[in-house]
Amino acid sequence: MSAPYRLLPVFLPLAGLAGMLSQPLAAQESSVGSSLVIKDASPSAAPATASGGPSAAPAPPSAPEPASIAPVIAPVKLDIARRNLNNFLTDKEALTPYRRTDGVTDSLQEVFVIGSNAVPRAVFWDPLACRLLGVLDLEAPAPPATAPVVTPASTDAGQENAPVESETPEAPAPPSPYVLMAAGPAPLTGSGGASGAPRYFGFRLVGGMPEFLYTFGALSVEERLWLEDGGKVLKQRFSVRQGSRGIQLTLPEEWRRRATASVGTWKKNVLSVPNESTGEVILTYRLTEVAPEPAESN
Secondary structure, three states: OOOOEEEEEEOOOOOOOOOOOOOOEEEEEEOOOOOEEEEOOOOOOOOEOOOOOEOOOOOOOOOOOOOOOOOOOOOOOOEEEEEEEOOOOOOOOOOHHHEOOOOOEOOEEEEEEEEEOOEEEEEEEEOOOOEEEEEEEOOOOOOOOOOOOOOOOOOOHHHOOOOOOOOOOOOOOOOOOEEEEOOOOOOOOOOOOOOOOOEEEEEEEEOOEEEEEEEEOOEEEEEEEEEEHHHOEEEEEEEEEOOOOOEEEEOOHHHHOOEEEOOOEEEOOEEEEOHHHOOOEEEEEEOOOOOOOOOOOO
16 A cells, blocks of 8 residues: 655745745645645635645646656755736737737736746746746846936027937836747647647656656646756656647747757747657756857757
């Protein structure tokens, strides 16, 4: 008989984003292993228990759970929290899941925020769109405050028809604090078997790394995120089952110059992976500045 499971609360605040309220997570830990199976315990997604608190929301019975393989230890110890955020996306297609029928764009609700006390970056993953939304540089300089230009009033009637002097050109805007920001369709759009919208049904910790579980049409997906090289590198691991013709991973064009892949063939910003290799596809993103991509690439 397998060892019994015990239920314990997990509360992991993220340093550097003080002022945003964290949501509690409920974890089920096996006494015979180090892997944590995390179930969504947010008030909006889970029914109340007899004591009045939220209970863990079980995964849909029909949702298959992919098998997880290496790596098993997070190179950087991660903090994980659930937060409500202002919607920072700017791309029209990436904003589609958040746009209401009246055209108003909703904020980001209970997004996973992943970071570390030793790393000045925050990684955002959204269970609504089932995708990596972006990476924020917490040390990026704030935009400089600019004083408005006020033209002094003139009492000289002869000056009223004088030509208007050109204004001083504005200083260029500072670079975006987001090292990565989602744009375009969901990554697996275009893969054989993908249809409709992705459907999230839970996440777990594997060696300290969050792994998100969802379906996308006929595809059963697990997506794992972790940081390496002191937070200078982000790794994103996909494991996809039920595909019949391999998969395609479409990245925002701006991400491509930072990305390399463990398997597959690139055509611009689309990675094609053959069916026999979809069990593990690892994308590596360099979060520090990188040289421009050469004109000819694979």
